[in-house]
Amino acid sequence: MLLLLRQVLKTGVRTEPAPTADLARESDRIQADILRLLGRALAIRQVDAGSCNGCELEIHALNNPYYNIEGCGIKFVASPRHADLLLVTGPVSRNMEIAVKRTYDATPDPKLVVAVGDCGCSGGVFGESYASCGRVSNVIPVDVAVAGCPPPPVEILRGILSAIRSRT
Secondary structure, three states: OHHHHHHHHHHOOOOOOOOOOOHHHHHHHHHHHHHHHHOOOEEEEEEEOOOOOHHHHHHHHOOOOOOOHHHHOEEEOOOHHHOOEEEEEOOEEOOOHHHHHHHHHHOOOOOEEEEEHHHHHHOOOOOOOOOEEEOHHHOOOOOEEEOOOOOOHHHHHHHHHHHHHHHO
């Protein structure tokens, strides 16, 4: 316990700075881009393929009042059958490999896939092993990879928007 307390005192308070981009001003532009490119709201199905949940916390932050992606025309759905985009986090564990493939197959065309986090992009510290397939692109095709451990919400939003723009 004393070692842990010493480490905390040595490290100090580590918080990330507030995002510099004023997303409130950009929300109208983002919504206009989504409507122009898709003609409707963007529906996202998030899949946790075996992550540590760090990326999920950042994805959930996108729904808070600061980012307010729901107001931009981006919503999360419970079924891949209603989704336009799959947001996949973590290295794909062997136990989740079939589930990720089925989710991808259940998503209607044209579908987009965004791999989130270092684990989703490269396998991270887990890599490929008897228990892990590694990166998401080893299992399903990926359109955009958002690196970071975990990536900040702004980067995840940029990845989602670049996936939409790459399709048109």
